[in-house]
Amino acid sequence: MKAPAFDYAKPASLAAAFDLLERHGDEAKLLAGGQTLMATLNMRLSQPGILVDITGLSGDKSLSGIRLEDGKLVIGALTKHREIERSPLVAEHVPLLAQAVPHVAHIAIRNSGTFGGSIAFADPAAEYPVCAVALDATLVLVSRKGERKVPARQFFKALYETDLKPGELVARAEFPIQAPGYRSVFLELARRHGDYAITGVAAHAKVVGGVLSDVRLAYLGMGGIPMLARRAMAELEGKPYSADTVSAAQGALAGELDPTADLYSTAATKLHLARVLTGRALAALAGGTA
């Protein structure tokens, strides 16, 4: 199938982009890397009247680049996956994200797809949303009215549904930089490398003398949004890493993850795989290998 006919505009400024969004309302769709949007157009899952191509705004600092600012690592929406993968700043200050990005699709897609496109699309099996939730990142959204900040944990509302309002764009994200004593582990299972994950875990904790604290466990592919497993986190909080604590955390997952069966895996299989990954992630956190 081919995409239905649409108009195309490439604004040279944010103000011009807001004008287009205002003029065309629901008929307008933002185009960033196109790696998700073009597929949905070709499958006729979406039939916008006009595509507003925001790649011409990459000179706007509020939407682009990777930098340290006020003790946070800031990633602009127009940053390509491959730039994140190759960034020494990301590797040093947000190692969870650095571990996650090679799992995002394939290199050809990572060369074009953008950070903001992935956050805005909000696929529950995508890697960035789950990292943002695990690390309690803040998303900065921009509209003609100005900017507003939304914690990632409040941004993802339901399957493919976010807190974005009409006329608003994802501008950038602010990630807390990893403090001394903290470790991060990202693990996922996919049928083939580069496919969307069956399940995965973003794990982050302070580890001192084998004792885990400030534990975060967030899961992809285990519900309509990135799932923060608060009960499992509580089972580990302030306790030394041991078979018993791991088992208690794995047991708690059943009550808070909500996987749905797909063509390849039942919900029970997904839950089992999430528990296995949790065991591996906690061992890696405690062992300090990641």
Ligand SMILES: Cc1cc2nc3c(=O)[nH]c(=O)nc-3n(C[C@H](O)[C@H](O)[C@H](O)COP(=O)(O)OP(=O)(O)OC[C@H]3O[C@@H](n4cnc5c(N)ncnc54)[C@H](O)[C@@H]3O)c2cc1C
């Ligand atoms: C074969 C294949 C495999 C893939 N596997 C994975 C995977 O394993 N993990 C993964 O995370 N992703 C995967 N992807 C998706 C890929 O990461 C996309 O690049 C990403 O989801 C969307 O980014 P984009 O820049 O291409 O956005 P686009 O396709 O241009 O846009 C996607 C949606 O976001 C909106 N949008 C874009 N930018 C903004 C913004 N700044 N503010 C508000 N709305 C915006 C668009 O209007 C559109 O609705 C895969 C894609 C393909 C084709």
